[in-house]
Amino acid sequence: MYHYYCLNPISEVGIDAMTENYVPVSDPKKADALLVRSAGMHDMEFSPELKAIARAGAGVNNIPLERCAEEGIVVFNTPGANANGVKELVVAGMLLASRDIIGGINWVQENEEDGNIAKDTEKAKKAFAGCELEGKKLGVIGLGAIGGLVANAGIHLGMEVFGYDPYVSVDAAWRLSRNIHHAKTVDELYKNCDYITLHVPATESNRGMIDKNSLGLMKKGVVVLNFARDVLVNEEDMIDALESGQVKHYVSDFPTPVIAGVKGAIVIPHLGASTAESEDNCARMAVRELMDYLEYGNIKNSVNYPDCDMGMPGDNKRIVLLHYNKPNMLGQFTKILADDNMNIADLSNKSKGAYAYTMIDIDSDIPANVERDLRNIKGVLKVRVLN
Ligand SMILES: NC(=O)c1ccc[n+]([C@@H]2O[C@H](COP(=O)([O-])OP(=O)(O)OC[C@H]3O[C@@H](n4cnc5c(N)ncnc54)[C@H](O)[C@@H]3O)[C@@H](O)[C@H]2O)c1
Numbered sequence: 001m002y003h004y005y006c007l008n009p010i011s012e013v014g015i016d017a018m019t020e021n022y023v024p025v026s027d028p029k030k031a032d033a034l035l036v037r038s039a040g041m042h043d044m045e046f047s048p049e050l051k052a053i054a055r056a057g058a059g060v061n062n063i064p065l066e067r068c069a070e071e072g073i074v075v076f077n078t079p080g081a082n083a084n085g086v087k088e089l090v091v092a093g094m095l096l097a098s099r100d101i102i103g104g105i106n107w108v109q110e111n112e113e114d115g116n117i118a119k120d121t122e123k124a125k126k127a128f129a130g131c132e133l134e135g136k137k138l139g140v141i142g143l144g145a146i147g148g149l150v151a152n153a154g155i156h157l158g159m160e161v162f163g164y165d166p167y168v169s170v171d172a173a174w175r176l177s178r179n180i181h182h183a184k185t186v187d188e189l190y191k192n193c194d195y196i197t198l199h200v201p202a203t204e205s206n207r208g209m210i211d212k213n214s215l216g217l218m219k220k221g222v223v224v225l226n227f228a229r230d231v232l233v234n235e236e237d238m239i240d241a242l243e244s245g246q247v248k249h250y251v252s253d254f255p256t257p258v259i260a261g262v263k264g265a266i267v268i269p270h271l272g273a274s275t276a277e278s279e280d281n282c283a284r285m286a287v288r289e290l291m292d293y294l295e296y297g298n299i300k301n302s303v304n305y306p307d308c309d310m311g312m313p314g315d316n317k318r319i320v321l322l323h324y325n326k327p328n329m330l331g332q333f334t335k336i337l338a339d340d341n342m343n344i345a346d347l348s349n350k351s352k353g354a355y356a357y358t359m360i361d362i363d364s365d366i367p368a369n370v371e372r373d374l375r376n377i378k379g380v381l382k383v384r385v386l387n
């Protein structure tokens, strides 16, 4: 039996995919697994019971990844599951920034009682006119799940697209249209583009990447779109750029007290992934990842431990160990098993940065003293015996 707790509402599609072995609890401290969307977890204390956290979404800056790794808690996300939802809103954002659709709709509402509204429209509408996207230059920073879709959509809209991502994965690169220009430096993209859209994670090194220096390199009247995270943009510098006309519009999916209501800022209440399809996709993937880990120890799409998959254990017993990535860990594990005359049927060991994961299938029962001895090895962070 596994206990889970949802820190945010998670689509029923995911919850329904759980078997009767999964029971919701009303106290997160009693949970084997937590499901979360954007709830901040940095101030949460985790109980020793907690084995995994699944983020039904992409961004994991709301989760203390390092502390979780230290406590042997595997954190998953759902790469790509909400990418199409975000892509579509980015296209809407470019359109909102190109024509004064919002101003026009407001004008109609303000004049709803005007009996001559049809005639007056033809005089008033020039105030809300704009430009088309076709032929304009679009710069996409970050060419992962979302950025790749946005870049390809730009090509389909007839835009000239520049992409910048020095760390792009081979799979993501294969998905890109060959008509996208490969920007060798981000400055090249800043200098050339009419629309610049951010699709990078909110890592320490990416924080504040759009500031007065980068804004100063951009074309006057540029549109900047941020559907990634507020902290990527220095909002005070953005306000100066909007006031001076350097930036025509800043389209952001992240309201903050600083940017909400600023003239020229088009701020959306974090709706990028708020579609039925994205919510279902994320919930389904998050639950699948949790169940595979809790029941079989398989790790797929973890952000703090390596992926490692040995399928189902069949008739074997499986022991899984979360530990530091340092010499002689495997040697110590196998010695304890050999000293107890246990036969290893299968083994996998993977590492990611400072952390590592080992799965061992044994063709006999695993006695409690073996589990205890493994747990006592210096550098072992968590041990689970799965039946
Ligand atoms: N608005 C929303 O509702 C919403 C929804 C999903 C994701 N997001 C945000 O969007 C971000 C991206 O999501 P994704 O699914 O595309 O992630 P992803 O991991 O598939 O892609 C991120 C890409 O950014 C690249 N990158 C990292 N730092 C970079 C840099 N300095 N310059 C250029 N490229 C860089 C990486 O190499 C990677 O290819 C998430 O981290 C999250 O914060 C927001």
Ligand SMILES: O=C(O)CC[C@@H](O)C(=O)O
Residues within 6 Å of the ligand: 037, 038, 056, 057, 058, 059, 060, 082, 270, 272, 273, 274
């Ligand atoms: O859960 C959400 O609504 C937003 C998720 C989004 O910001 C993400 O990073 O995936």
